[in-house]
Amino acid sequence: MTAFACIFVPDFPLEALLRAEPELRPQAVAVLEGKAPLQIVLAVNEKARHAGVEPGMTRLQVEACAGLVLRPRSPLQEAATHAALLDCAQSFSPRVEDAACDTILLDLAGLETLFGELPKIGRDLARRASDLGVEANVAIASNPDTAVLAARGFFGVLVVPAGKEAEQLGNLPLEVLFADPKLFDDGQEPERLLETLARWGVRNLRALAALPDVALSERLGQQGVRLQQLARGATSRTLVPVEPPLIFEEVIELEYPLVLLEPLAFLLGRLLEQLCARLAARALATQELRLQLELESGWQEEESTTTHVGTDALVRPGRAPARQAFRRTLRLPVPLLDARTFLKLLQLDLKAHPPGAPIVKIHLAAEPVRPRAAQSGLFLPPSPEPEKLELTLARIAGIVGQNKVGCLELLDSHRPDAFRIQRFAPVEPQGGKPSATRKPAGEPSDAVTALRLFRPPMRATVTLYDGRPTRIACPKRPELQGEIVWVAGPWRSSGDWWQQEGWSRDEWDIALQAETGLALYRLVRDLLSGGWFVEGTYD
Amino acid sequence: MSSPLVCAQPAPGYSVAFPQERSAFLLSRLSAIPKLAGVAPASRLEVRPAPEMVSSGIREFDALTGGLPRGCLTEICGPASSGRTSVLVAALAAATQRQEACALVDASDAFDPVSAAAAGVDFEQLLWVRCGGKKLALRTRAAEKTKNHQNDRHSRMDDSLEQALRVTDLLLQSGGFGMVAIDLGGIPYRAARRIPLTSWFRFQRAVENTPTVLFVIAEAPCAPSCAALLLKLQPGKKPSAFSHQPSGKTSPAHAQLLDQLEVEGELLHSRLERKPVRSATTAFATKAVRIL
Structure with a gap:
């Protein structure tokens, strides 16, 4: 039996915004689109709707509404939310269709043995989407179009039994059919069609499904027939699977510039949790985190150095903020997937390397790699x-210095003293034979x-007799005299005599x-400078 | 006290020791008292399991002490040129050869990579922390005020020591290291003895019941009551300790350099044996190396 699931996010721009700022969920929120002062409301949540705010209203009209939070539309956050939806779908099925920015279809054929019955799969899909910060409707049906219509029309999780598509969809209003712009890409105007059907007295899908086929075809053409088949849940098409690119990026645009590490860490923690949830949904980990902070433009160096700035301040008086973007890359020796560890590492890194200006936008990206598989013994x-x-290591570097x-x-x-310091990544112990370069363990050798x-070597005054040192005096060390x-x-x-830094001694x-x-x-x-130095002591 | 089992003073003319049948009778009566039912006799007390011992990399050292105990603090003290660092490097070499991850907290930034490489230290398994490079905020302000050179040096020492203690704390809390070595050899004893005893107890508690060997070298004993093993090293006093001719045929004929260093070691304290510590000494020689 074939089954398709649809994940649909109502009021997608608003959900994308609430995913970035979940603390706004209990409040009345409206998303604005357009340039000021001609901004109009694009999406609202339930509380805002109760307060009388509707999509299409102007900013001037809704500003009078008390307690309403207004936010501009964020294409970057919408892209991140869309990618999260794709990750959610990919964690269940490899055959995923990217139907729209707010609609994802996936093929559930054969997944019942893996994930359980269809209702359970639907609930798991909704829960996974919720874990990724998105409240979505999930519908499962025997064909993709019915699943899409059910997801758009019904709240929560719904499984449409095979053969009962028309019955289930019958109560849905006609507007559900006209919400998909792809249906009307042949030049027809959906508003005129909807008006025509309304004049006929057709208000829901049941009424449209009951119309005679031939008469409908004569009056509305093939478009009408297609709409009727959709209303009956009788369409059949193949899925157009996509392979979502493995791009894991999250963005937050801030209303007010941040200057302290603590609120920045709070936002970073949220982004990292979302990134880790997405990586976990694709069974991946990361070995490289790229943080890009967009700094406030026009910020000038503070002249006064007496201003008290705490140790956690991101802005240090006296630093020149010439740059607009601040980038830090966190490279890890092994793939990890722990948001708390990442957050602590980023905090320590930012403490050691503060951006130098207030932050207005945070962009965090993770390079996906396969997770580490280790067999302990x-x-x-x-x-x-x-x-x-x-x-x-990061904490120690904060105490003694990075190098x-x-x-x-x-x-x-x-x-x-020719050496360099590298990143410490101990070789994981392996069972079996030790390598050939190692001495056998447990056999003491000569010390x-x-x-x-x-470090640095101590300058000394040396008295020579017959070309050999006989007396030494080192002012810095009293014990080095006599x-x-x-x-x-x-x-x-x-x-290195062929180079400038040649040495001879x-x-x-x-x-x-x-x-x-x-x-x-x-x-x-x-021998080049003629100076005497005490380089060290044998011990 | 009306109990017939208690005899505070022997009667005049009687011996203090009880007859054998009287002792057996007393023991049987004692075991029958309900209040003492849960009390185990001293002879049946659980003996703390002896820690696992690992090789220090020097035969004579192992013969004297049995090796380095895991989960315990081992302290090696001695003056300059007494062989402390050679023992430390040998222990690190042995541990890294066992594929254990090791950490060296270098309080005075005195570690010589060439010597360590010659001793066989696997650098991939060794985390080297060089203290003293970054001044701590409080110390920096204090150092700025002091113009005296000697005071500044002492302030740097205190910075290094504080960094070393903080780093050691982090490493021990992190866990998983086979050996954590603290090199306080370059820190004057006056500064090293200011380390609070609570720090050493904390370190000792952190490594307890773990496979980590906590190894400290210093000029004089810093944590005598915490250390499970305390050794004192002295440079050899024989003039023959120094050879004017280098060993090895590959050395140029004109080169006359240090050949070997003789070391005498004395076991000052060991908590690993129940019997009283006897005076135990050893002597060994360390071979000087030079890259050709």
């Missing part, structure tokens, strides 16, 4: 959880004398008499 060595580790935490990589150079470096009781060297090395190992015994140091003479 009982006898594997301990390894930190990636989610916790990322948060910990002071990570994983070491030695550079292929003889230059002293290596480690050097403790002084006779050298033992010396070995020199170890001469040089490199002699290394000496020296011992000084300390209170607790002999202390060993590495003494270096820079």
Whole structure:
């Protein structure tokens, strides 16, 4: 048995807005379209309708209504909501038709064994859409057009039994048929057709379905016959499946510019939850989050530096706000799908790199990747959880600095202290044999004398006798003064002489008499500058 | 007290020790008292399971201590050139070779990657946190006021120490590390001993019942009452500890550099054994390396 489901969002522009600002749901809200001062009401919610606000009214007319929240239409939020609807449908069926921005059709053939009976699938669809922030009507019927009409006409979840389409649709008003603009793309005017049917006394679909076919064809042509077949629920067509692109983006346009981290984090948290819900609906995770903040134009640098700004302030006095858009990219070593972790990471990142100007628009995008699949074992060595580790690393970076935490990589150079810091991503322990490069565990080897470096090296004054250091004085370190009781060297090395940053040096190992015994140091003479430095101590 | 089971003082002319049959009688009567039904005899108290020991990477060290205990704090102290850092690097090498994720909190930014690479540390498994680079807000203001160079240095030390403690706290709370090492070797003892004991207890509680080895090196003992294992290292006093001729045939003939460093270690404190700690010492040599 074939079955099709339709997800329809009534008052789509309003729902898109309420998805971004769910705290407005209990209030009377109207969405305006057009340029000021010629704005008209495009969509209203139930409370606004009770207050007497109707679509088509001008802004001037509705401004008198007390307690009414007016918002401009947001195409970006509508696009994000439409993408969320597609994700919702894709999480159930691979065959999805993008019928309209507020209407999604999906083929349910064969899904009953996976998801249960059709009513359950309908309820699950509505719940999934609600999780994504959209209150939608869901209708299931044996053909796509009937499902669309039922979803447009009935509130909530409805399953139209096969063979009872005309009976179910009969009570719907004729306007439901004329809501789809695709039906009238051959030049006919739907208003005239509706007026004609109204003059005949046809008020609902049952009356239209009962008209004689031939007479209707003679008077209204093929368009009339098609409308009658729709009213009877007797049309048959194939679905036009689409493959929605894997674009996960969410946008919020702000009424007032934000200057503090806390309200920004609140909005980011909402966006991240929506993004994570969409990614979860497609069984995906993300490894890269891109945050773009549109900054208020014309914002000028604050002259006064005495203004108290809290530690969470996004605007720091004395910073030049020359840019209009502020971008941050959060790259993760492993795919994650945890909105709280993402939020904390973004908070720490924004705290370390504040945008520098008030924010008027937030754009957040996630790069989808397949989720991480890891098989843990009982006898594997301990390894930190990636989610916790990322948060910990971000917090540590906030304490010691961004380039002071990570994983070491030695550079292929003889230059002293040649290394760079990379992102720490420990190799996940694998069961089985250790790699060939590793020594077998549990076999102690000979210890290596480690050097403790002084960063930067300490300048010293050295007395030479017969070309060898005999006495040292280091003003910064009292313990580094006195006779050298033992010396070995020199170890001469040089490199990069073909570049500007060439280096050449002699290394000496020296011992000084300390209170607790002999202390060993590495003494270096820079042959290019002639200076002496204590590079470190052997320990 | 009218109980016949209590005998506060022996009667004159009688021995303090009870006869055997009298002891057995007393024990049977005691076990019959309902109030003492839930009290377990001291001989049957549960013994805390001994922690798992892992290799420190140095044979002599393992022979002395049995290795490094997991879920406990191990502290190595000693003056400069006493081999503390060599033991630390060897322990990190052993842990990373076991494929464990390790973290090194470098309070004085003194870690030498070349030595560590020579010791066999797998850098992919080692998180290195270099403290002291970023001044804390409060300290910065304080440092700005102080013009004295010595005071500024001490202020930097305090910053590094505070950063190291905060970072260690985060790492231990995060969990999952096989070893978390704190290098306080470059911090003067005066500064290191100002670390509150509660911090060490918190760290010790954080690693308890986890597979993490908490490893600290310092100039002098900082957390003696928290450490499960406390060792003191001393540089070898023999003049033969230093070789004027480098070992290895690949070295140039003219090069005369440090060959090896002799280290003497003494076990000061161990909570892993029930019997009293005996004076136990060991000695080992660390090999100097140089990249050719």
